[in-house]
Amino acid sequence: MTAVAAPLTTPRQGRRQGRLRRLFSRSTVNIILVVIGLLWLLPSFGLLVTSFRPAQDFFSAGWWQAIAHPFTLTLDNYRHILQTGGIGDAILTTALITVPATLLVVLIASLAAYGLVFLRWRGRDWVLVLIVALMVVPLQMALIPVASLYRSVGLFNSIPGVVLFHVAFGLPFAIFLMRNFYTGIPKDLLEAARIDGANEWMMFRRIVLPLGKPALASLAIFEFLWVWNDLLVSLVFLSGSSHVPITVAILGQLRQFGSNIDLISTASFVSMIIPLGVFFAFQRYFVRGVLAGAVK
Amino acid sequence: MARIEFQHVDKRYSGAEGLAVNDLNLDVKDGEFLVLVGPSGCGKTTALRCLAGLEDISSGDILIGDRVVNDLPPKDRDIAMVFQSYALYPHMSLFENMAFSIRMRKAPKAEVESKVREAAQILGLEKLLDRKPGELSGGQRQRVALGRAIVRDPAAFLMDEPLSNLDAKLRVQTRAEIARLHQRLGTTIVYVTHDQVEAMTMGDRICVMRDGLLQQVGTPQELYEHPVNLFVAGFIGSPAMNFLTGRVAHDGAAAALALDGLQITLSGRAAAAARTCGDGQTLTIGMRPEHLDVATAHTSNAVRVPVLVDVVEFLGNDALLHATVGGTEVVALVPVARGVAVGDRVELAIADDLVHTFDPQTDHTLGNTAAA
Amino acid sequence: MTAVPSAAAPRARPIPEVRTGRPPRRGGVPRSAVVVLFMFPAALLLGAIVVYPAVASVARSLYDKNGNTFVGADNYRTLFGTSDILVAIRNNAIWVIVFPFLVTFLGLVFAVLTERIRWATAFKTVVFMPMAISLFATGVIWRIVYETDPHRGVINSAVGTVVDVIHPPGLYALPNIKPISGVSGAADGSMVSAQTVQPGGTVRLGLTGIPLSAVPPAAQDARAAATVATAISGLVWRDFSPGGHVGTIDPGEKGLPGLHLNLVGADDKTVATTTSGNDGAFRFDGAAAGTYHVALDASNFRTAFGGVNWLGTQSLTPTSSLGTTGQALLTIPLVDLAAIMAMLWMWSGFAMVVIGAGLAALNREVLEAARMDGASELQTFRYITFPLLRPVLIVVFITMIINVLKIFDIILALVPDSAQQQANVIALEMWRIGFGGSPDYGLGSALAVFLFVLVVPVIFVNIRRIRG
Incomplete structure (x- = not known):
């Protein structure tokens, strides 16, 4: 801590330093951040522009040159995707996996978190420790046994199988998140409700669940993005099905990256629209979820 | 309406060493306003929560009306509780907050409506019924918490420090409001507070607790005039009672208390108590500040204490003297007209029948045992 | 103190000496039934799809490909004796060493800088946005960014512009001259x-x-x-x-x-x-x-810049003199760094938001006190802000380690088939072995168990954080 004694500056030095700092804190930082911001937008923007170009243009010039010639851009790729329907079917499959998985995780996790926070029972603390441990277990640990299990009960290559897998691996984090939120609910409220005559289910339905809405929203968005964006689980449990989610569908096209670029870029962008929409609409809750999951 | 009884109630928290409530015996009469008071951690809140059914008791019995309620869940005990934090449901309107309990009991809609309106009218909350708790002031929230209890029409109200989140002025107002409410409804109230002023002003009877043990139960006046031990004597009354401990010196018929090289001559009740002690035995005398005054030539039948004045706090009509006798601090409330200034050596006097005496070994009161 | 006065409540009725029936039943439903009601769905799913399979994987890893023969630790020996798998392990090691540092650093820089601008929300939204995009789409996006031809790939175009200014192409930059x-x-x-x-x-x-x-x-x-x-x-x-x-x-x-x-x-x-x-x-x-x-x-005759093959197989370290195993262990492929860049694009926002929240939660008065004590802005950061932020930084760091150990999608989407061998990672290799052309469940399970062992320390750190 020797450096603390340093600023014994003459007035003139002080003034110069002040000016320097002002310069640094205003213009320079602004410029740096503008540049970084643009750099961050660039890759996605490149994909967007590419998705509006014919495949042969991809070989002749970069997408940034196409901006200078907007007339070369075309809606054909999107029209094509709509007409052939394969991508539409894949998006639907993704939705059919994502929506039930999200709802189930939210419901089951809120129940379990209630049990962990508001019910007193032996072994409760150990169950919490187990949940925290399960939060980081790689899902690779389960792929092979669950594949065998699914084959024997007929869930392999079925959407419910994928949904259940997502729910199970989403639960540890979800329970943890909800538990953290529930511990912030004053115990007095529950006791008041108990004296008012509510049973556990009523207390869950009428007090804890409504109060937990912000956390539920965060969790739902998290889960939604997580499942929507998944590749691996569907690749393992659903790739033999005639209906595959969008990520698996695009993966099949990647081998001919250049010549299929029109399809790949368009489908990729389509696959991003819904999660991006969710992100922009509920950014506040998403950020809150990130913080609740990370810090604590 | 109901009377409430604690019979040899023990409460031990799992993992805790001692008893949070130790062999509590207490009888709350029907319609009585009973205050449980004591420093934090004395077991008063635990006793209340056991009564509410929020904690299981370890042994003993709790009766509400004539039913043993030990194993009854809170909702079947026919009691309402007002929490320190009010515990209003933040996501419900005031109406829904107050209606929650009777809705849980599946009351018909019309009854819910009329009961909530009636309670709201009693408390002057009619115009706020659509608001959420977050939009209310502290005092309004407090009244909603009361309203929620009133709607229940329970056998007893349990209140856990309901005024501690209010500012001083509002506290005085609400104190009166709760007292009025008690008169109007006539329901048994068990009220927990750590504030002895609150206890003195509100309670029909007061139950003083310490370390899980009941110390004394009685009307405010009984507690004030006849505390059974040093703790109750020091806890009840503000400013707190002064204590001087010394050795008894007998001189024929007269008795004196020797401390720090000076002798205080005892007379009246105090002398009678001193006479029960052997020569050289220790004795504590207690003097309430408001009973002390500056001695004058006309003072008689008084015990006199010479002091050195350190600080004079001006309170308007009276002044609070902080003085020392030997190494002990003594506080006295005297009329400003006495004209005492810092640095003065004065003699404080107290009527000898107002002097309390205690055995410092046991802390028990000597001689004038209270009759509750 | 045992001063229970004579005023104690009268003993109104005889008190039964023996206490019975604890714990009490509440409202008719036994408490244990309530617990089961709330915990059962989660317990069932976690048990059937997480806990049981994890245990089964450990057992399965001790059997051969078809699961008929017990082979003991053979699969684990194979694991560390196969250069393809060693490459995957080496790449995960590179990721773990490089990525968490970079992402935490970037997140810290962004978080500190955004504190000084008025449009912080807009900036944070932009940098945070890739979090909503799938790793898979991120791979596709960056594959376009990394195109080798400077006319197609924006990075090579930018690099080419700089290179051509420093070393302009000659007047006679002709292929056949x-x-x-x-x-x-x-x-x-x-x-x-x-x-x-x-x-x-x-x-x-x-x-x-x-x-x-x-x-x-x-x-x-x-x-x-x-x-x-x-x-x-x-x-x-x-x-x-x-x-x-x-x-x-x-x-x-x-x-x-x-x-x-x-x-x-x-x-x-x-x-x-x-x-x-x-x-x-x-x-x-x-x-x-x-x-x-x-x-x-x-x-x-100098030709114009032709583009770097970011997603190719070339190494940053000269290892051609080494044997196969040595190469597998010591090569640092350029493609790894390219993929790390793409992941930085995705995760910097996360680090920024978490660290930013940590900064916002700092007690401003402590920082102001440091300024009053004469510390410069840099000194305040070095001696006050940074130490106070350390717990948050550690959280970000650990989260990123876990993240990177499980990395899968982005390699599959970003790296062309020709270089995937060089960019291989454990999760990808596990998928190939377990679900590729000729699945080997024994070796695949062993690889999964190995991945699990790598995250075990993190489990203990997390548990300590929860309990402490």
Whole structure:
């Protein structure tokens, strides 16, 4: 801590330093951040522009040159995707996996978190420790046994199988998140409700669940993005099905990256629209979820 | 309406060493306003929560009306509780907050409506019924918490420090409001507070607790005039009672208390108590500040204490003297007209029948045992 | 203190001595039934799909491919004896060493800088946005970014612009240009006259493989250079015409203007430079006596920047002298860094938001006190802010380690098939082995267990954080 004694500056030095700092804190930082911001937008923007170009243009010039010639851009790729329907079917499959998985995780996790926070029972603390441990277990640990299990009960290559897998691996984090939120609910409220005559289910339905809405929203968005964006689980449990989610569908096209670029870029962008929409609409809750999951 | 009884109630928290409530015996009469008071951690809140059914008791019995309620869940005990934090449901309107309990009991809609309106009218909350708790002031929230209890029409109200989140002025107002409410409804109230002023002003009877043990139960006046031990004597009354401990010196018929090289001559009740002690035995005398005054030539039948004045706090009509006798601090409330200034050596006097005496070994009161 | 006074409540009724029936039943439903009600769905799913399979994986890893024969630790031996798998492990190690540091650093920088701007929310939204995009789409997006051809890939285009300013491409950057008469190519890309020359002498340098369209329009017909006594003069020309002869200046053959020529002494030092004229003639004046070569500078033929193959197989470390295992362990492939960049794009926002929240939660008065104590802005950061932020930084760091250990999608989407072997990671290899052409459940399980072992320390750290 020797450096603390340093600023014994003459007035003139002080003034110069002040000016320097002002310069640094205003213009320079602004410029740096503008540049970084643009750099961050660039890759996605490149994909967007590419998705509006014919495949042969991809070989002749970069997408940034196409901006200078907007007339070369075309809606054909999107029209094509709509007409052939394969991508539409894949998006639907993704939705059919994502929506039930999200709802189930939210419901089951809120129940379990209630049990962990508001019910007193032996072994409760150990169950919490187990949940925290399960939060980081790689899902690779389960792929092979669950594949065998699914084959024997007929869930392999079925959407419910994928949904259940997502729910199970989403639960540890979800329970943890909800538990953290529930511990912030004053115990007095529950006791008041108990004296008012509510049973556990009523207390869950009428007090804890409504109060937990912000956390539920965060969790739902998290889960939604997580499942929507998944590749691996569907690749393992659903790739033999005639209906595959969008990520698996695009993966099949990647081998001919250049010549299929029109399809790949368009489908990729389509696959991003819904999660991006969710992100922009509920950014506040998403950020809150990130913080609740990370810090604590 | 109901009377409430604690019979040899023990409460031990799992993992805790001692008893949070130790062999509590207490009888709350029907319609009585009973205050449980004591420093934090004395077991008063635990006793209340056991009564509410929020904690299981370890042994003993709790009766509400004539039913043993030990194993009854809170909702079947026919009691309402007002929490320190009010515990209003933040996501419900005031109406829904107050209606929650009777809705849980599946009351018909019309009854819910009329009961909530009636309670709201009693408390002057009619115009706020659509608001959420977050939009209310502290005092309004407090009244909603009361309203929620009133709607229940329970056998007893349990209140856990309901005024501690209010500012001083509002506290005085609400104190009166709760007292009025008690008169109007006539329901048994068990009220927990750590504030002895609150206890003195509100309670029909007061139950003083310490370390899980009941110390004394009685009307405010009984507690004030006849505390059974040093703790109750020091806890009840503000400013707190002064204590001087010394050795008894007998001189024929007269008795004196020797401390720090000076002798205080005892007379009246105090002398009678001193006479029960052997020569050289220790004795504590207690003097309430408001009973002390500056001695004058006309003072008689008084015990006199010479002091050195350190600080004079001006309170308007009276002044609070902080003085020392030997190494002990003594506080006295005297009329400003006495004209005492810092640095003065004065003699404080107290009527000898107002002097309390205690055995410092046991802390028990000597001689004038209270009759509750 | 045992002062229970005589005022104690009267004993109204006999008290039963023996307490019975605890814990009590609440509202008719036993408490244990309530617990089961709330915990059962989660317990069932976690048990069937997480806990049981995890245990089963450990058992399965001790059996062979088909699960018929117990093989003990054989699969684990195979794991560390197969170079493909070692490559995957090595890559995960690179990720774990490099990525968490970079992402935490970037997140910290962004979080600190955004505190000083008014449009922080907009900036944070932009940087945070990739979190909503799938790793898979991120792979696709960056694959377009990394296109090798500078005309297609934006990074190579940017790099090319810089490179071409520092080393501009030559006037004669032609793929087929070569010396044909009186001159020969050198290793450094320049061309050197075949004969030596002395002051007063001349040289003729004939080049070919130049399309007519590539000859500058100002070029005039080539003429033999006039001899100047004190100078070295010469001609450089396109020694090609239909029916012409090599080495002679045939009619219609053009001089090559704008070529940079060096006069190189016997000690290989350049003593003079000049540029050829429109008719291809050049002259070095005032050369001291001695013998010289005339050289055509390499810059004349330098081609434009052709692009870095970011997603290729080349290594950053020279390892060609090592054996297979050594290469597998010690190579740092460029493609890893390219993929790390893409992941940084995705996760910096996360780090920024978490660290930003940590910054916002700092007690402003502590920072102000430090300023009052005379610490500069940098010192305040170094001695106050940074230590106070450390727990948050550690959280980000650990989260990123877990993240990177499980990395899968982005490699599959970003890296072309040709380089996937070089960019392989454990999760990807596990998928290939377990669910590829000829699945080996034994080895796949062993790899999964290995991955699990890697995250075990994190489990303990997390549990300690929860309990402490």
